[in-house]
Amino acid sequence: xxxxxxxxxxxxxxxxxxxxxxxxxxxxxxxxxxxxxxxxxxxxxxxxxxxxxxxxxxxxxxxxxxxxxxxxxxxxxxxxxxxxxxxxxxxxxxxxxxxxxxxxxxxxxxxxxxxxxxxxxxxxxxxxxxxxxxxxxxxxxxxxxxxxxxxxxxxxxxxxxxxxxxxxxxxxxxxxxxxxxxxxxxxxxxxxxxxxxxxxxxxxxxxxxxxxxxxxxxxxxxxxxxxxxxxxxxxxxxxxxxxxxxxxxxxxxxxxxxxxxxxxxxxxxxxxxxxxxxxxxxxxxxxxxxxxxxxxxxxxxxxxxxxxxxxxxxxxxxxxxxxxxxxxxxxxxxxxxxxxxxxxxxxxxxxxxxxxxxxxxxxxxxxxxxxxxxxxxxxxxxxxxxxxxxxxxxxxxxxxxxxxxxxxxxxxxxxxxxxxxxxxxxxxxxxx
Amino acid sequence: xxxxxxxxxxxxxxxxxxxxxxxxxxxxxxxxxxxxxxxxxxxxxxxxxxxxxxxxxxxxxxxxxxxxxxxxxxxxxxxxxxxxxxxxxxxxxxxxxxxxxxxxxxxxxxxxxxxxxxxxxxxxxxxxxxxxxxxxxxxxxxxxxxxxxxxxxxxxxxxxxxxxxxxxxxxxxxxxxxxxxxxxxxxxxxxxxxxxxxxxxxxxxxxxxxxxxxxxxxxxxxxxxxxxxxxxxxxxxxxxxxxxxxxxxxxxxxxxxxxxxxxxxxxxxxxxxxxxxxxxxxxxxxxxxxxxxxxxxxxxxxxxxxxxxxxxxxxxxxxxxxxxxxxxxxxxxxxxxxxxxxxxxxxxxxxxxxxxxxxxxxxxxxxxxxxxxxxxxxxxxxxxxxxxxxxxxxxxxxxxxxxxxxxxxxxxxxxxxxxxxxxxxxxxxxxx
Numbered sequence: 001x002x003x004x005x006x007x008x009x010x011x012x013x014x015x016x017x018x019x020x021x022x023x024x025x026x027x028x029x030x031x032x033x034x035x036x037x038x039x040x041x042x043x044x045x046x047x048x049x050x051x052x053x054x055x056x057x058x059x060x061x062x063x064x065x066x067x068x069x070x071x072x073x074x075x076x077x078x079x080x081x082x083x084x085x086x087x088x089x090x091x092x093x094x095x096x097x098x099x100x101x102x103x104x105x106x107x108x109x110x111x112x113x114x115x116x117x118x119x120x121x122x123x124x125x126x127x128x129x130x131x132x133x134x135x136x137x138x139x140x141x142x143x144x145x146x147x148x149x150x151x152x153x154x155x156x157x158x159x160x161x162x163x164x165x166x167x168x169x170x171x172x173x174x175x176x177x178x179x180x181x182x183x184x185x186x187x188x189x190x191x192x193x194x195x196x197x198x199x200x201x202x203x204x205x206x207x208x209x210x211x212x213x214x215x216x217x218x219x220x221x222x223x224x225x226x227x228x229x230x231x232x233x234x235x236x237x238x239x240x241x242x243x244x245x246x247x248x249x250x251x252x253x254x255x256x257x258x259x260x261x262x263x264x265x266x267x268x269x270x271x272x273x274x275x276x277x278x279x280x281x282x283x284x285x286x287x288x289x290x291x292x293x294x295x296x297x298x299x300x301x302x303x304x305x306x307x308x309x310x311x312x313x314x315x316x317x318x319x320x321x322x323x324x325x326x327x328x329x330x331x332x333x334x335x336x337x338x339x340x341x342x343x344x345x346x347x348x349x350x351x352x353x354x355x356x357x358x359x360x361x362x363x364x365x366x367x368x369x370x371x372x373x374x375x376x377x378x379x380x381x382x383x384x385x386x387x388x389x390x391x392x393x394x395x396x397x398x399x400x401x402x403x404x405x406x407x408x409x410x411x412x413x414x415x416x417x418x419x420x421x422x423x424x425x426x427x428x429x430x431x432x
Numbered sequence: 433x434x435x436x437x438x439x440x441x442x443x444x445x446x447x448x449x450x451x452x453x454x455x456x457x458x459x460x461x462x463x464x465x466x467x468x469x470x471x472x473x474x475x476x477x478x479x480x481x482x483x484x485x486x487x488x489x490x491x492x493x494x495x496x497x498x499x500x501x502x503x504x505x506x507x508x509x510x511x512x513x514x515x516x517x518x519x520x521x522x523x524x525x526x527x528x529x530x531x532x533x534x535x536x537x538x539x540x541x542x543x544x545x546x547x548x549x550x551x552x553x554x555x556x557x558x559x560x561x562x563x564x565x566x567x568x569x570x571x572x573x574x575x576x577x578x579x580x581x582x583x584x585x586x587x588x589x590x591x592x593x594x595x596x597x598x599x600x601x602x603x604x605x606x607x608x609x610x611x612x613x614x615x616x617x618x619x620x621x622x623x624x625x626x627x628x629x630x631x632x633x634x635x636x637x638x639x640x641x642x643x644x645x646x647x648x649x650x651x652x653x654x655x656x657x658x659x660x661x662x663x664x665x666x667x668x669x670x671x672x673x674x675x676x677x678x679x680x681x682x683x684x685x686x687x688x689x690x691x692x693x694x695x696x697x698x699x700x701x702x703x704x705x706x707x708x709x710x711x712x713x714x715x716x717x718x719x720x721x722x723x724x725x726x727x728x729x730x731x732x733x734x735x736x737x738x739x740x741x742x743x744x745x746x747x748x749x750x751x752x753x754x755x756x757x758x759x760x761x762x763x764x765x766x767x768x769x770x771x772x773x774x775x776x777x778x779x780x781x782x783x784x785x786x787x788x789x790x791x792x793x794x795x796x797x798x799x800x801x802x803x804x805x806x807x808x809x810x811x812x813x814x815x816x817x818x819x820x821x822x823x824x825x826x827x828x829x830x831x832x833x834x835x836x837x838x839x840x841x842x843x844x845x846x847x848x849x850x851x852x853x854x855x856x857x858x859x860x861x862x863x864x
Contacts, residue, residue: 398789403790
């Protein structure tokens with residue numbers, strides 16, 4: 001297969017690279033209008049609209065919301081009946097994700113100034129969170145763990161999962177993951193109608209404060225539209241990996257690491273940056289050999305030939321500069337002294353340090369979250385974490401002395417801005 | 433003036449309250465199309481388009497970008513020539529805002545597991561941030577400090593401020609605030625064209641990673657549209673205050689605190705919740721008396737009569753429940769034992785604890801940020817802070833042993849999800 005090849009020494013390098021990275025989601029007017037109608041309908045008619053849409057879109061035949069709720073007993077049953085190896089794997093992953101998340105928990109703090117003024121930040125969890133889980137083939141139990149556990153660690157009281165079951169088909173691994181993660185309620189609804197139900201509440205589904213989790217274009221559009229009424233996580237673009245290799249790792253490992261990203265979908269982007277041009281050739285040979293054994297060979301082939309890039313960098317400094325420019329979702333540092341190189345990375349969702357740390361470990365069980373910023377947004381955003389399910393209130397308690405002293409400063413500035421009520425409110429607390 | 437009055441004991445209370453809180457920004461198709469055109473134009477033609485729009489919208493007559501940049505010397509000159517009281521007030525505010533912000537700074541961390549695996553979180557500042565400052569009457573120097581200082585404390589290398597100067601009119605206090613805050617570059621451009629320049633970069637204005645700061649509907653719409661290319665802060669709704677009072681504070685103080693919010697604009701919302709019905713009457717009397725002395729009486733009158741609410745609560749528990757439901761931007765606790773009451777507040781942007789802590793102090797110089805979540809979004813979002821200018825990269829370094837052990841778990845889960853390249857990538861690192 002043909003994979004685009006670039007060289008950092010070329011005059012055209014940065015322009016070519018920019019071209020390869022370009023990605024814009026086309027906002028579809030048709031989708032927008034469909035979603036807009038569904039949102040309004042669920043908002044005004046609640047459960048009955050939700051049942052109608054579910055019957056229509058998921059080809060179900062239910063009459064009441066009771067039929068669309070999955071009990072805790074059913075979740076436990078799924079956990080008990082899946083193969084033991086899968087149960088243990090889910091539990092191992094759960095423990096590691098939870099332990100890592102515990103390190104992220106923000107605590108409230110305050111400090112007292114000499115005049116008795118107390119300033120601080122009061123941290124509290126969100127009350128209620130909705131977790132969207134796609135149905136059918138894209139249903140990933142790992143995604144349930146990654147989205148649910150940080151919320152639970154944050155202290156969210158009620159975590160409500162929605163997962164469509166087209167034609168009534170449920171995914172036992174997803175239910176088992178919900179049991180392991182401690183999800184509080186599960187409804188088998190999906191699409192924009194599920195997002196609307198979570199955002200506005202219905203007779204059966206309580207209104208949440210934030211909605212997280214991946215979904216198709218209808219789900220993503222609905223999330224964008226309810227943002228403001230509720231919080232949302234980021235809207236993810238196609239998945240990406242950048243493998244930075246000094247040429248001393250087994251080319252078969254590197255080829256497979258690139259595949260592990262490319263197999264997600266045709267738009268996924270796998271990039272190799274290496275300081276060793278001969279190594280690049282070896283990886284290409286390995287790619288062409290190993291592709292034959294891949295069940296998702298068609299997807300990988302399409303992804304690698306349309307969006308894959310192999311970049312030969314002049315030296316490690318150039319390679320790091322390229323990585324920082326791309327700000328990849330996943331960055332593998334398959335190099336000597338990888339931890340030192342990591343210290344020079346300014347922008348990346350997750351950094352996989354050293355030849356043994358394949359990105360796949362991070363997807364499932366290393367501990368850190370696999371929900372990561374895509375499409376260069378790691379320049380300004382971060383992996384999903386406990387902090388996404390906590391919020392902060394500023395705390396200000398002025399002593400009478402402080403109110404008098406600070407009131408003078410506030411008064412000067414308020415009058416400078418022409419806000420006289422502000423000034424007077426402060427001046428009332430100034431002692432004579 | 434007539435102010436809506438509610439009582440928590442009424443059957444209709446929650447429905448009435450919900451009605452009073454409702455606020456939706458109408459998305460205007462005309463504005464959307466205008467902004468869309470401006471964005472595309474700046475993106476393709478850069479500086480020359482920026483100059484054209486600036487000449488047209490701000491009634492300027494410049495020929496090159498040099499005329500639209502304000503030098504550091506000019507900023508210092510503004511600081512030196514404003515009245516001394518204002519200079520000292522700005523510097524006092526700067527120190528306090530900076531000291532508070534320093535407490536928010538997140539540090540990188542990592543921990544090592546027994547098998548040598550290192551997990552962590554690498555925290556880094558954003559490279560470059562754009563700060564939008566409105567021109568004309570809505571130009572608030574306090575806003576410059578509140579937006580710029582957390583970015584500087586986070587370690588942002590380059591902070592670029594844009595501020596329109598309609599008809600060439602510059603605001604000396606705003607320039608002085610920029611000098612105090614350490615803004616790196618200032619361009620006198622505004623509107624959607626300034627947002628576009630920051631988001632895409634032009635020949636003269638470097639592309640930023642995030643844009644913060646308030647603006648009119650064109651600026652807000654432009655920010656929404658460039659989100660994804662760059663980060664943005666929240667899009668603020670009208671400002672709100674909820675004053676919770678046990679009836680033992682001077683009614684004139686409370687009336688003025690309500691005014692200090694209402695004077696912002698006609699859509700601002702001022703709410704009093706009190707457990708003392710007679711006190712409510714006294715505040716109304718004071719409102720009707722003091723309104724006559726207010727320069728912005730018309731705005732206050734319109735705001736208080738259309739969106740103001742006085743709520744008589746049955747007891748302090750009811751009052752706290754109302755406050756948590758409303759999740760106000762500003763919450764004043766003008767009650768006995770205010771710090772104990774604060775501990776029961778789950779949702780608020782900033783909490784002003786005790787009778788001496790007027791909200792105006794927080795607007796200018798108490799220390800915590802005055803950029804706060806509005807319209808009930810404090811249920812899921814937080815004040816602007818240093819963390820908005822930092823981001824985190826997950827760090828994962830597996831030892832050979834850990835990669836072998838974790839690889840088995842990852843392999844089981846990947847195969848359960850049908851992702852064979854993921855499984856193989858992990859399995860390559862499993863020792864036999």
